[in-house]
Amino acid sequence: MHHRLKWLIFVGLVLCVCSGCGxxxxxxxxxxxxxxxxxxxxxxxxxxxxxxxxxxxxxxxxxxxxxxxxxxxxxxxxxxxxxxxxxxxxxxxxxxxxxxxxxxxxxxxxxxxxxxxxxxxxxxxxxxxxxxxxxxxxRFYPYTYSDLTAYIGKIKNNPHVDIETPATTQNKKPIYLLTLSDFDVDDSGKKRVWMHARTHPAETGPSFVLEGLIDFLLSGTREADAVLSQFIFHIVPMQNIDGVMAGNYRTTPLNENLEVMWYSDPGNPLPLTSDAPVEVTALHHIVEAFMSQEPAISIALNLHASNSDPDVRPFFFPHFGTVADGYTVSEASLWKKQIRFINSMGGQYGVNMLEPVPAEGGRSFATKMYPESWWWKNFKDSVMAITMETTYGRAGYGPDWITPDDLRCLGESLALGLRDYADPSIHFEKSALMFKGPVQKYEPSHDSFYPPADPGEMKEQR
Ligand SMILES: [Zn+2]
The missing domain is CATH 2.60.40.3120 (Immunoglobulin-like)
Incomplete structure (x- = not known):
């Protein structure tokens, strides 16, 4: 058909479709x-x-x-x-x-x-x-709920993974809980690790990170099997399934930002209050049960992705700071654990592949309603709870742009970084406070976005 004629017919069709539409x-x-x-x-x-x-x-x-x-x-x-x-x-x-x-x-x-x-x-x-x-x-590589269920289908028969659906979302979609360990090894002496992702639905990076972590742990190599004999990993790979299915960036279909809805009463912070959404109470229910088991959870990772200038690399939100900077002993202890974890990630993923951390992380989170706030209010420095943010751009791979396989590589580094973090015989030469390197060519064109906004400064809108 002649292009011009085709175009006229097409415009007619579009006008027809759009007349009266909002x-x-x-x-x-x-x-x-x-x-x-x-x-x-x-x-x-x-x-x-x-x-x-x-x-x-x-x-x-x-x-x-x-x-x-x-x-x-x-x-x-x-x-x-x-x-x-x-x-x-x-x-x-x-x-x-x-x-x-x-x-x-x-x-x-x-x-x-x-x-x-x-x-x-x-x-x-x-x-x-x-x-x-x-x-x-x-915007970025999609990762849907169907992608997740297909992935779970591929790993479900592996003897080192246990798959449960302990809760459902507001729209009755099953929330997956994956547990990975060497189940033939007694739990005493293992470290129990908690991870959750996709609280913000469009932050797909962490889904690829989790695939990389899980693929590595289930790879059957001696190195992976050794990690599984020392750890129990509990992973909720997708918290806000309804938001993912709806194509939302940040919220549930009811406009809830689940990240700031770990609602608890200051006088009794262990239970959540009745206005916490089901996707939050579901996770809370699981972690609370694990906290009364031996071993209790000692590491809790909250996985996100951050919009940023293209050369910003993955980064973390450590909290508090040193005693010398005016923090209490237990606050400084949490800070020290978080820095040790970021150091261990640098040791595996590359010290030039992560953003340096700020000189201190501040206290503002402690009285808010993030997952890390709940962990701190109830378990202080006994749980190293921290948010990790992947980024969407060159992210350390410049001039290339980060790919799903690069993110899977970050996931493998996460598994090994956790292993190193928990090994007291390992000392890290490079401190996360000083991560810098030739890969970084970051010149912020939008200063207001850097450091990337602390979730504490994000508007709490429901
Ligand atoms: Zn997020």
Whole structure:
């Protein structure tokens, strides 16, 4: 068909579809009607040129602009014979990045830096000749609930993993709890480790980290088996499943930011109050039970991903500081454990592959409602509870951009870093306080985003 005629028919179709529709509706050629799909307003500005605006979680304009980051679309009717131009507008973050695309939703590719320009702080423009008329595109490598269940299907028969679904989400999706250990070795003398991820649904990096960690632990190598004989790992790989399925960035379908909802009463902080959402009470129920067992949990990792300038590497949120800086003995003890853990990660992943930590971490978290707040209120320095943040950009791999396999590599380093952390005979020469290196070429173009915002400063909006 002649291009011009095809275009006229197409415009007619789009106008027809869009007449009477409100903001956030899709044209015929751009859809988000699949798991984790998300986009706001879609406008076709000319043949093979589109303007896409990001959506708020659940279409809720009351949420912070910073909560507008995830997008994931399927585009049809792309003409592979000509340059496609896609303008991405309405972003809540001004950091430059290269999105990902796929022709089959399985194999994903990064746009090159040459293909992505940033005409304005909150806009990106992609220009590319695609190899197919149907293309999926996303902020970062998607990782859906279906991806998780498929992965669990692959590992479920391994004798070193136990899979349970102890709770369900608000929408009745099973929340997985994976337990990895050498079950033939007596638990006494083992370290019990807790990890959870995907509290913020679009933070997919930690899902690849967990795959790398689990693949390593189940690899059957002598090194992995030794770790399994010394540890019990309890992993909730996806807390906010409903948010993941809805294509949200940060919240549940009820606009809840689960990260700040470990609600407890200051006078009795062990139980959660009745206004904590089920996805939080589910995790709380599990960890509380483990805390009355031998061994109790001594390490608790909260896995996230942070929007940032492209060269920011993975980082951590250690709390408190040294006695010399005015912290109590138990506060300084937690700080020291956290620094030791970050040192052990540097020893495995590379001291040039992680951000240096600040000179002190402060106290603000202690009275708030994060998971780490709950751990501190109840168990002080006996549980080394810390948030780890992956990043989406070059992330230490410059000039390349981080891939799922790089993140899996970080997961293997996490398993070995935990092993080293728990081995008192290991002393780390490099302190996380001084991590720096030739890989880092970070020059913040947006100072306000660096250091990446402490979750304590994120607006608490429900
Ligand atoms: Zn997060």
């Amino acid at each position: 903001e956030g509706e899709n044209t015929a050629s751009v859809t988000r009607d699949f798991e984790s799909g998300s986009i706001g307003e879609v406008r076709q500005v000319s043949p093979n040129e589109w303007a896409l605006s990001l959506a708020d979680d659940n279409g809720n304009p009351e949420l912070s602009d910073r909560w507008r980051a995830w997008w994931y679309v399927r585009m049809d009717d792309i003409d592979p014979d000509r340059l496609a131009v896609i303008h991405l507008k309405n972003r809540g973050w001004s950091c430059y990045y290269t999105p990902v695309y796929s022709y089959d939703q399985k194999t994903w590719h990064r746009f090159s830096e040459e293909e992505v320009s940033q005409p304005g702080d909150f806009e990106l423009t992609m220009k590319k000749k695609f190899a197919s008329s149907t293309v999926w595109m996303a």
